[in-house]
Amino acid sequence: MASNTMTPGIVSGRLSEDEIKKNFDDLYTPLDGHEAAVAADRCYFCYDAPCITACPTAIDIPLFIRQIQTGTPEAAAKTILDQNILGGMCARVCPTETLCEEACVREAAEGKPVEIGRLQRFATDTLMDTGVHPFMRASDTGKSIAVVGTGPAGLACAHRLAMKGHSVTLYDAKSKLGGLNEFGIAAYKTAGNFAEKEVNWLLQIGGITVKSGVRLGHEISLDDLADAFDAVFLGIGLGGVNALRADGEDKTGVEDAVSFIAHLRQASDLTKLPVGRNVIVVGGGMTAVDAAVQSKLLGAENVTIAYRRDQDRMSASRYEQDHATSSGVRILTNVVLRQIIGNGSVCEAEFEYVTQTDAGLTGTGEILRLPADQIFKAIGQTLETVPDRLDIQGGKIVVDAAGRTSMPKIWAGGDCTAGGEDLTVTAVAEGRDAAEDIHNTLMV
Amino acid sequence: MADLSTNFLGIKSPNPFWLASAPPTDKEYNVRRAFEAGWGGVVWKTLGSEGPPVVNVNGPRYGAVYGADRRLLGLNNIELITDRPLEVNLREIKACKRDYPDRAMIVSLMVPCEEAAWKAILPLVEDTGADGIELNFGCPHGMSERGMGAAVGQVPEYIEMVTRWCKQYSRMPVIVKLTPNITDVRKPAAAAKAGGADAVSLINTINSITSVDLDTMSPEPSIDGKGSHGGYCGPAVKPIALSMVSEIARDPETHGLPISGIGGITTWRDAAEFISLGCGNVQVCTAAMTYGFKIVDELKSGLSDWMDEKGYASVADVVGRAVPNVTDWQYLNLNYVAKAKIDQDACIKCGRCYAACEDTSHQAISMSPDRVFEVIDEECVACNLCVNVCPVEDCITMEPMTAGDIDPRTGKVVEPEYANWTSHPNNPSTQAAE
Ligand SMILES: Cc1cc2nc3c(=O)[nH]c(=O)nc-3n(C[C@H](O)[C@H](O)[C@H](O)COP(=O)(O)OP(=O)(O)OC[C@H]3O[C@@H](n4cnc5c(N)ncnc54)[C@H](O)[C@@H]3O)c2cc1C
Ligand SMILES: Cc1cc2nc3c(=O)[nH]c(=O)nc-3n(C[C@H](O)[C@H](O)[C@H](O)COP(=O)(O)O)c2cc1C
Ligand code: SF4
Numbered sequence: 001m002a003s004n005t006m007t008p009g010i011v012s013g014r015l016s017e018d019e020i021k022k023n024f025d026d027l028y029t030p031l032d033g034h035e036a037a038v039a040a041d042r043c044y045f046c047y048d049a050p051c052i053t054a055c056p057t058a059i060d061i062p063l064f065i066r067q068i069q070t071g072t073p074e075a076a077a078k079t080i081l082d083q084n085i086l087g088g089m090c091a092r093v094c095p096t097e098t099l100c101e102e103a104c105v106r107e108a109a110e111g112k113p114v115e116i117g118r119l120q121r122f123a124t125d126t127l128m129d130t131g132v133h134p135f136m137r138a139s140d141t142g143k144s145i146a147v148v149g150t151g152p153a154g155l156a157c158a159h160r161l162a163m164k165g166h167s168v169t170l171y172d173a174k175s176k177l178g179g180l181n182e183f184g185i186a187a188y189k190t191a192g193n194f195a196e197k198e199v200n201w202l203l204q205i206g207g208i209t210v211k212s213g214v215r216l217g218h219e220i221s222l223d224d225l226a227d228a229f230d231a232v233f234l235g236i237g238l239g240g241v242n243a244l245r246a247d248g249e250d251k252t253g254v255e256d257a258v259s260f261i262a263h264l265r266q267a268s269d270l271t272k273l274p275v276g277r278n279v280i281v282v283g284g285g286m287t288a289v290d291a292a293v294q295s296k297l298l299g300a301e302n303v304t305i306a307y308r309r310d311q312d313r314m315s316a317s318r319y320e321q322d323h324a325t326s327s328g329v330r331i332l333t334n335v336v337l338r339q340i341i342g343n344g345s346v347c348e349a350e351f352e353y354v355t356q357t358d359a360g361l362t363g364t365g366e367i368l369r370l371p372a373d374q375i376f377k378a379i380g381q382t383l384e385t386v387p388d389r390l391d392i393q394g395g396k397i398v399v400d401a402a403g404r405t406s407m408p409k410i411w412a413g414g415d416c417t418a419g420g421e422d423l424t425v426t427a428v429a430e431g432r433d434a435a436e437d438i439h440n441t442l443m444v
Numbered sequence: 445m446a447d448l449s450t451n452f453l454g455i456k457s458p459n460p461f462w463l464a465s466a467p468p469t470d471k472e473y474n475v476r477r478a479f480e481a482g483w484g485g486v487v488w489k490t491l492g493s494e495g496p497p498v499v500n501v502n503g504p505r506y507g508a509v510y511g512a513d514r515r516l517l518g519l520n521n522i523e524l525i526t527d528r529p530l531e532v533n534l535r536e537i538k539a540c541k542r543d544y545p546d547r548a549m550i551v552s553l554m555v556p557c558e559e560a561a562w563k564a565i566l567p568l569v570e571d572t573g574a575d576g577i578e579l580n581f582g583c584p585h586g587m588s589e590r591g592m593g594a595a596v597g598q599v600p601e602y603i604e605m606v607t608r609w610c611k612q613y614s615r616m617p618v619i620v621k622l623t624p625n626i627t628d629v630r631k632p633a634a635a636a637k638a639g640g641a642d643a644v645s646l647i648n649t650i651n652s653i654t655s656v657d658l659d660t661m662s663p664e665p666s667i668d669g670k671g672s673h674g675g676y677c678g679p680a681v682k683p684i685a686l687s688m689v690s691e692i693a694r695d696p697e698t699h700g701l702p703i704s705g706i707g708g709i710t711t712w713r714d715a716a717e718f719i720s721l722g723c724g725n726v727q728v729c730t731a732a733m734t735y736g737f738k739i740v741d742e743l744k745s746g747l748s749d750w751m752d753e754k755g756y757a758s759v760a761d762v763v764g765r766a767v768p769n770v771t772d773w774q775y776l777n778l779n780y781v782a783k784a785k786i787d788q789d790a791c792i793k794c795g796r797c798y799a800a801c802e803d804t805s806h807q808a809i810s811m812s813p814d815r816v817f818e819v820i821d822e823e824c825v826a827c828n829l830c831v832n833v834c835p836v837e838d839c840i841t842m843e844p845m846t847a848g849d850i851d852p853r854t855g856k857v858v859e860p861e862y863a864n865w866t867s868h869p870n871n872p873s874t875q876a877a878e
Contacts, residue, residue: 050815
């Protein structure tokens with residue numbers, strides 16, 4: 001018998017194939033040519049534009065919008081990709097409401113910024129649909145560099161280095177490239193297998209040898225790499241997950257939000273992906289929102305995000321929070337998970353209400369119990385294998401502004417390093433800047 | 445409520461909004477619908493002489509210039525006068541006038557520059573019961589190459605001659621429609637007056653090529669790979685038309701000659717501006733072609749509300765109100781000193797004023813690291829560019845300085861008296877006071 005949203009336990013097939021298809025399609029329909037022209041016309045071409053400053057990769061936004069206005073979206077795409085080779089992905093996943101669009105003067109003027117993200121997508125999609133890769137590799141420098149990790153940081157670094165004529169060897173522990181672009185970002189933000197397409201498009205630059213399924217710390221060591229290459233870049237992200245520290249964490253049904261999402265992203269048929277009837281996501285960031293929303297889209301009946309502080313402290317943007325609530329997710333705040341109840345598998349979650357004091361969070365003694373078949377942990381990721389002898393602070397690799405680590409010849413960037421928000425666009429900026437510094441260092 | 449009715453040359457219409465001679469007035473079907481929609485009058489699409497009618501191209505007739513969101517700013521056409529038989533047009537004109545006696549019915553004419561041709565057509569028009577005629581001396585394409593339209597309008601002697609024939613052979617009021625494709629519009633206007641014209645109407649369309657197709661290298665509109673200049677009209681031509689109207693209104697030789705204003709009139713406000721510069725009524729073409737006849741509702745309500753607000757009882761009260769304020773540059777008050785002022789609360793920090801003033805004007809706006817833009821009075825010449833480029837209305841204003849204050853730019857006291865270039869010491873022809 002087919003299951004539905006009210007079927008107890010963790011089961012697959014809660015929704016029909018059609019419903020699933022609709023739910024996981026592009027969240028935002030792309031702009032067509034006329035819509036793009038109208039949206040582009042709203043840009044004031046500001047002097048020393050605030051949006052450029054707000055973009056971690058400092059894309060020349062007024063210029064690319066003007067290029068769309070004048071009917072040259074391919075040139076617009078080139079302007080974007082010059083600064084951010086993953087401009088296509090960033091156009092889909094950047095929280096623009098807290099970046100460029102927040103800084104747009106029309107946001108101040110009328111609460112309605114120029115739709116920079118959608119315009120960026122229009123330009124990059126137009127170019128990428130032609131299959132053209134608009135960059136040329138400089139003549140070979142004879143230098144070789146190892147890049148570890150194929151998330152946005154590693155990809156941006158590898159591309160920039162290859163473009164400058166260096167030979168790059170790109171490693172990843174996984175067999176599929178892309179990092180969280182491929183395994184983490186919400187499915188409806190990168191519909192149509194975009195992450196994979198973008199990686200293939202990016203590799204057209206040439207000069208990059210891919211070695212997937214090779215894990216640093218297992219098959220290779222940092223010392224091996226430092227010996228064999230002129231420089232090494234680490235973009236290994238955050239592979240580990242923080243523990244809940246609640247009783248019963250080992251019960252069946254308690255999972256990492258990131259691995260649930262990774263499964264979801266790789267599933268060939270989402271109607272076969274099981275999800276609980278009553279789902280609880282513990283956390284307050286983008287991962288929590290994505291796990292919650294996608295559980296709902298898979299057909300869970302009740303989905304609750306449980307966050308331990310006030311709602312305005314959540315690291316997911318207000319916009320993301322609203323997206324969650326409008327998708328039918330309930331956001332519960334000022335609660336801490338104390339106990340997971342169930343005989344082998346989860347059946348209830350017990351929370352305690354807390355208040356925020358100078359001393360930290362203190363329990364009020366008031367208890368709340370919610371039915372639960374599935375509990376996702378989304379309370380932050382950690383650096384998994386700390387590469388030996390690198391300075392670490394707050395669980396992340398210490399780097400300077402140019403991405404140099406405490407060890408000679410070793411650079412790092414992206415989520416695995418301290419500083420900057422953990423965003424795709426920040427990872428791109430850090431990978432790119434490290435590549436520039438590696439180039440300058442090697443070519444003196 | 446304001447009275448919108450007008451009496452132009454004795455021709456009465458319920459409002460000052462006429463449809464100009466063009467496709468909207470090319471046939472009975474259109475004109476009836478226009479009258480039903482509420483238009484005060486029409487100038488029928490230009491008629492030619494009896495005989496086989498002209499032929500139009502069978503490809504595109506129009507080219508366009510767009511603003512944001514494909515808003516039509518300028519239209520260009522290579523259409524000729526009516527391509528329907530004369531008798532059909534005359535029959536339809538008669539029927540329309542009979543059924544809508546309270547509306548103005550003007551017939552536009554263009555026949556060869558021969559007395560016999562005019563003598564032949566005038567009684568036929570008179571027979572329709574039309575209220576008047578408009579002489580199309582303006583069409584800049586096709587007809588001008590045959591010695592008509594703008595070819596006549598560019599030679600004041602011909603204008604005078606033809607106008608005289610029309611006055612001689614008909615009892616109807618004669619409106620002479622002027623071409624803007626000349627250097628001094630006062631000359632043809634004066635010629636029309638000398639020939640006995642009852643009024644002038646202007647402007648007809650302006651010679652133009654709207655664009656070039658960069659793939660085929662053909663001007664637009666392209667007919668089988670070739671293009672020809674057309675006549676430009678629509679919102680883009682309004683400033684040119686306003687200036688020409690004002691020249692005729694204030695020239696001693698033509699002052700007082702009734703004017704029917706045409707050129708880019710799109711909203712009630714445009715119409716009010718033409719009327720203030722001396723037009724007894726206005727004619728509309730492109731706006732109707734862009735949005736349909738229904739715009740007349742907005743034209744009427746807007747003009748009426750504004751007149752009520754200002755206390756103008758009738759359209760005649762507004763006619764020519766702005767004319768005394770149109771002057772020559774040399775009479776502008778050089779002792780009037782203003783400074784730009786930026787309202788910091790309204791400012792959205794786009795920095796366009798800064799780019800404009802810094803790159804192309806007088807380096808009179810400062811920018812702080814936190815994007816506060818301020819005018820440097822020591823440098824500001826009050827050119828108004830910052831006001832013009834600022835996307836926020838009324839954010840930057842021009843504030844006149846008070847007489848007696850010192851202009852920080854020149855270090856001179858702002859004088860209370862009016863003084864113009866004719867008496868300025870830098871003017872070589874200024875007579876030194878003895
Ligand atoms: C669920 C989720 C949703 C998100 N949504 C958004 C969003 O909408 N917008 C946004 O801007 N950001 C989002 N983020 C954050 C964003 O995905 C990350 O900031 C970004 O991917 C970091 O890039 P990175 O290159 O540093 O690391 P990752 O993308 O994590 O890539 C690291 C790569 O290194 C590889 N690796 C790790 N260890 C080793 C090893 N020892 N040897 C070899 N290879 C190794 C991994 O397999 C992986 O491919 C989201 C994150 C998550 C988890
Ligand atoms: C397609 C088209 C055909 C026109 N044909 C005539 C014409 O036959 N006779 C005439 O006097 N003016 C003709 N005109 C000029 C209009 O009457 C009017 O003077 C001009 O378009 C300016 O007004 P507007 O800006 O409101 O369109 C034509 C204009 C257009 C667009
Ligand atoms: S009015 Fe002209 S000179 Fe003065 S601040 Fe504005 S742009 Fe500069």
